[in-house]
Amino acid sequence: MVNTAVDLCGITLSNPIMGASGCFGYGAEFAELYDINCLGSFSFKGTTLHPRFGNSTPRIAESTGGLLNAVGLQNPGVHKVIAEELPRMRGFFTKPVMANVSGFSLEEYVETCRLLDGQDQVGWLEVNVSCPNVHMGGLSFGTTPQSAAAVTKAVKAVCSKPVIVKLSPNVSDIASIAKACRDAGADGLSLINTLVGMRIDLKTFRPVLFNGTGGLSGPAVFPVALRMVHKAAQAVDMPIIGIGGISSAEDVIEMMLAGATAVQIGSANLVDPFICRDIVEDLPRVMARYKITDLKKIIGGMC
Amino acid sequence: MKQGIYSIQKNRLIARDTWEMRLKGDTSALCRAGQFVNVKVGNAYLRRPLSPAAWDNESMTLIYKVVGRGTDWLAHCQTGDSLNLLTGLGNGFDTDVSGDRPVLIGGGAGLPPLYRLAEELLSKGKKPRLIMGFGSAAEIYYLKEFEALLPVTITCMDGSAGICGPVTGAKLQAGDDYLYACGPPPMLKALCAYPLKGQMSLEERMGCGFGACMGCTVRTANGAKRVCKEGPVFLKEELLW
Structure with missing residues (x-):
């Protein structure tokens, strides 16, 4: 028998597999397909204080080994999430869920986090300072150590639950930002969000995406994510959630060897809606193949 | 799914x-x-x-x-x-709400679902007709298959077959009482001027196709809707252009 359990900021996950924010909605679309309680947890759709429509379409552009998205944080707003999505989620997901929060000002981050911190279904806050698709949006908070620390500190002051800061790869020194978040009181980090990119339509000479640019995700970014998780894990001694192109149990193990305590699966869900369940089921077999008996013991175990 | x-x-x-x-x-x-x-x-x-x-x-x-x-x-x-x-x-067309003589209008790659739709309408005893629009005669497909089911009018942008010009060149007939349409956005937009109630199937770049990624959301008169989940078929009246 192998042990897949890991500890994420004081909460035990039966396995390290989580659905990633933005690719898992509020869980309902996947709960129709399989019992999502098999997951360690999932991070729900990035939520803001006020409802947001997001960007105009096209919001999706394809790229080799992945896709660009410029959804622009479409969400019903925190009040509707609390009034409608969380009660609905209670019907199909019994584990603590990760609440992903975005904002356009320090005050908005604080208020949204405070409201979600008070929900008993929420296990962790994941503070997104790295959305590349909204103007004046979260990314501006995540690109300097000072602003990332300011958001972290302000949110920590109103939250009793673990605060995980979701970092952008669109920075020159991930280690200094990771340290700034730690020093400001973050309980963990998650990375990477998407890499800013663009595509041009040869039929029109215009950008494919209405927004002009979008965030690249999918298997193409996995090596970048792996290296940044490793870099962050070297810089700070705190739980890290590895995100970026993970599509198999082998990828999960690789990401954990780089320093991740848990992982989030994003884009792969869009192509293979059963992928999270399949990876959870595959994991023990793949662990056995590589003679891993206790998954948490390989965290940061790259030689 | x-x-x-x-x-x-x-x-x-x-x-x-x-x-x-x-x-x-x-x-x-x-x-x-x-x-x-x-x-x-x-x-x-x-x-x-x-x-x-x-x-x-x-x-x-x-x-x-x-x-x-x-x-x-x-x-x-x-x-x-x-x-x-x-x-x-996706949701698909609702065949219960149309009148007895719906007109189906399809443009190019938007025609395929109208074949099944015609079968479903016929099975409910309705008498649909079809206007099919193409760029030119070389693109015409399924003419015999459609003609075996219902009356067909053809339009071609270049005049190489049927009525010359877009599908709107094929005028409505006195008996037409409901509209079902699928085709490129400019065609659907033009058809919205028709004085008929109806349903239209939108096309949009999608991420997942089952409602998870919000990649295909459009504004409608009834709020934000995902083309893949609440659509692709929308009421003509709720589309905003």
Whole structure:
């Protein structure tokens, strides 16, 4: 028998597999397909204080080994999430869920986090300072150590639950930002969000995406994510959630060897809606193949 | 929604850049004309959404136009090859609300779901007619198949067959009492001026095709809606252009 359990900021996950924010909605679309309680947890759709429509379409552009998205944080707003999505989620997901929060000002981050911190279904806050698709949006908070620390500190002051800061790869020194978040009181980090990119339509000479640019995700970014998780894990001694192109149990193990305590699966869900369940089921077999008996013991175990 | 593996029984060119593919497999998730399937292709990351032209208990017919890498890959698939599909996606057309004489209007690659729709309307005792629009005569497909079901009017942009110009060149007739349409956005927008109630199937670039990614959301008179989940068929009145 192998042990897949890991500890994420004081909460035990039966396995390290989580659905990633933005690719898992509020869980309902996947709960129709399989019992999502098999997951360690999932991070729900990035939520803001006020409802947001997001960007105009096209919001999706394809790229080799992945896709660009410029959804622009479409969400019903925190009040509707609390009034409608969380009660609905209670019907199909019994584990603590990760609440992903975005904002356009320090005050908005604080208020949204405070409201979600008070929900008993929420296990962790994941503070997104790295959305590349909204103007004046979260990314501006995540690109300097000072602003990332300011958001972290302000949110920590109103939250009793673990605060995980979701970092952008669109920075020159991930280690200094990771340290700034730690020093400001973050309980963990998650990375990477998407890499800013663009595509041009040869039929029109215009950008494919209405927004002009979008965030690249999918298997193409996995090596970048792996290296940044490793870099962050070297810089700070705190739980890290590895995100970026993970599509198999082998990828999960690789990401954990780089320093991740848990992982989030994003884009792969869009192509293979059963992928999270399949990876959870595959994991023990793949662990056995590589003679891993206790998954948490390989965290940061790259030689 | 169901995921399944489908075996290709036929894949043939039926008009310029236009292919008909017959797939054997589980069709039980398909309930209404206008729903779609999302096809995994071998040379691209995202699946390709296609609305079947027809299906029975054990097979379905897809008609697709080669417009890029993914559909080009599909055109090179051989009889006996297998495809991974998500099926039964989207809402489909509601055939109960139309009058007895609905007019179906399809443009180019938007025509396939109207074939199944015509079958469903006929099975309910209604008397649909069809206006099919193409760029030119070389693109015309399924004319005989459609004519076996219902009266057909053809329009071609270049005048090489039927009425010259867009589908709006084929005027409404006195008996037309409801509109079903599928085709490119400019066509649907023009049809919104028609004094008929109706339903229209939108096309949009999609991420997942089952409502998870918010990649295809459009504004409607009834709020933000996902083309893949609340659509692709919308009431004509709720579309905003």
